[in-house]
Amino acid sequence: MNRLKKIAIIGGGIIGMTLANYLDTNKYNVTLFDEPTGQATSASAGIISPWLSKRRNQKWYQLAKDGAAFFPKLIQDFQLDDTIYQKSGTLIIRPAEKLDDLIDLAEQRKLSAPELGQIEKLSGEQTQLELPLLKALPSIKISGGGRLDGKAYLAHLKNLAEKKGLTLIKKRVSLPEQLEEFDQIILTAGPHLKNLLAPLGYKVDLRPQKGQLLVFDTSIKMSSNYPVAMLDGEADLIPFMNGKILLGATHENDAAWNLEPTREAFTQLTQSAEKFLADPQRLFNQPYHVRVGSRAYTSDFAPFFGQLNEQLLVASGLGSSGLTTGPYIGYLLAHYLNTGQKNWAIYQNELATYIKEAALDS
Ligand SMILES: Cc1cc2nc3c(=O)[nH]c(=O)nc-3n(C[C@H](O)[C@H](O)[C@H](O)COP(=O)(O)OP(=O)(O)OC[C@H]3O[C@@H](n4cnc5c(N)ncnc54)[C@H](O)[C@@H]3O)c2cc1C
Structure with missing residues (x-):
């Protein structure tokens, strides 16, 4: 009998954990290493609504569109319930004179x-009926x-992975130490990919961006019936179950790896949201905590994924x-x-657009 190939996944965010659960355990013996400091997935706001983005990158849009279309399969495959994913609908709040153009874009x-x-197209009154926290806009x-x-999704998939017999290890891993043990290694380490690959002589076009968001604990029992509101500006309003209302998020390029919550983030997010809210102080006076995570960005803001060499x-x-x-x-990598x-x-563009062998890049 053939021995199972040994696969390691480094990074247990949304890519790594999804990939792990889609791998064929008749072919692979899977170990996932994760040390979740600054993890973006568990800090995220949760909005799945890419269609009205004004980004011009066609390849990105194709990926985001197909990523959103993949959700029904994801829900079915992993039995995601309402506490993890809800098709809540999205409200897009923009000045009245911009709404018709946006409707044309949506139709197209x-x-x-x-x-x-x-x-x-909703009137101010209709908008407020959908989400009473908002002004009549x-x-x-x-x-x-x-x-x-994101956090509930990872917890659920961790359970499924354990039931499938995958090995999950909470550990920060560095290369090349782990290389010899595994036939194949998949690096899904967010912005840390840059540091992971440096000792192997690769230069990666990646930078971390700090994101902070506020999680208000309110007594609004109906919160799970509300849609997500994409406000005009930095902040969006994302109601979850049990009165949990998220307001986020910041995009801080100068804070890099810093994971401290700041007072400035609270001020920036609440100031950005207050002109859209019916009674801002009522929300802002509720108990809250701050979530902080690091997003990974390339120079052209596009994701990349694929095979770097025979092993990685x-x-x-x-x-x-x-x-x-x-x-x-995660699914496409597992399918491959x-x-x-x-x-x-x-x-996407060729991987070589984002990852170069340092000697060739001088
Ligand atoms: C505040 C905020 C709000 C967001 N809101 C949204 C949103 O509304 N909608 C949306 O679509 N996206 C949103 N995002 C973006 C989204 O969360 C990320 O793009 C996505 O989660 C990235 O997933 P990932 O698996 O690549 O990385 P991550 O989730 O960051 O996971 C990478 C994991 O690898 C671990 N790791 C790194 N190095 C090592 C190592 N050497 N050894 C072991 N483990 C390691 C990390 O600690 C981490 O746990 C948001 C992000 C933030 C920060």
Whole structure:
């Protein structure tokens, strides 16, 4: 009998954990290493609604669109319940004069993304009926939008992985120490990929970006019935179950690896949101805590994933939309390892755009 190939995954965020659960255990003996300091997935806001993005990168949009369309399969495969993912709908709050153009964009995008669902222009009163925390401001409602609780998703998938017999180890790993033990290693370490690959002579186009968001504990019992609100500016409002209302998030390029919550973030987020709220102080006076995580960005803001050499595969650079693209990237990598089929050229530039051998880059 053939021995099972030994695979290590380094990084247990949304890519690594999804990939681990999709790997074929008849072929692979899987070990996942994770040390979750600054992990983006568990700090994230949870918005799954990429369709009205104004980003011009077509490959990114294709990936984000297909990532959102992948959710029904993900829900089915891993039996995600309402405490993890909800198709809540998304409200997009913009000045009244911009709404018609946005509706045109939504109609156009819906032609290739029917999962976007119904598109409705709402009056101020209708917006408030959907989400009473808001002022009476006109909006667009996209019924296919959803919210994913990143932390709950990882906890659920960790359980499934343990049941499948995968080995999960809480440990910070460095290369090349681990190389000899495994046939294949997949690096899904967020912005840390840069440091992991440095001792092997690779230069990676990646930078960390600090993100902070506020989690208010309110007594609003109906919160799970509310849609997500994408406000105009830095802050979005994401209601979850049991009165948990998220307000986030900051995009701090100068704070790099710093994971301290700051008073400035509270001020920035609340100031940015207050003009949209019916009674801002009522929310801001509730008990809250701050979540902090590090996003990974490339110079062109696009993710990358694939095979770096015979032994190593990589995935990173998901930026601020990695809850949307991450599960699908994890699935595509697992599908490749399980079947040998690569279905990802349409989604990204060549890996060499982002990862160079240091000697060749001088
Ligand atoms: C505040 C905030 C809000 C966000 N909101 C949204 C949103 O609303 N919608 C959306 O789509 N996306 C959102 N994102 C983006 C999304 O969370 C990320 O793009 C995505 O989670 C990245 O997943 P990942 O698996 O690549 O990395 P991560 O989730 O960061 O996981 C990488 C893991 O690898 C571990 N690791 C690193 N190095 C090592 C090592 N040497 N050994 C062991 N373990 C290691 C890390 O500690 C971490 O646990 C948000 C991000 C932040 C920070």
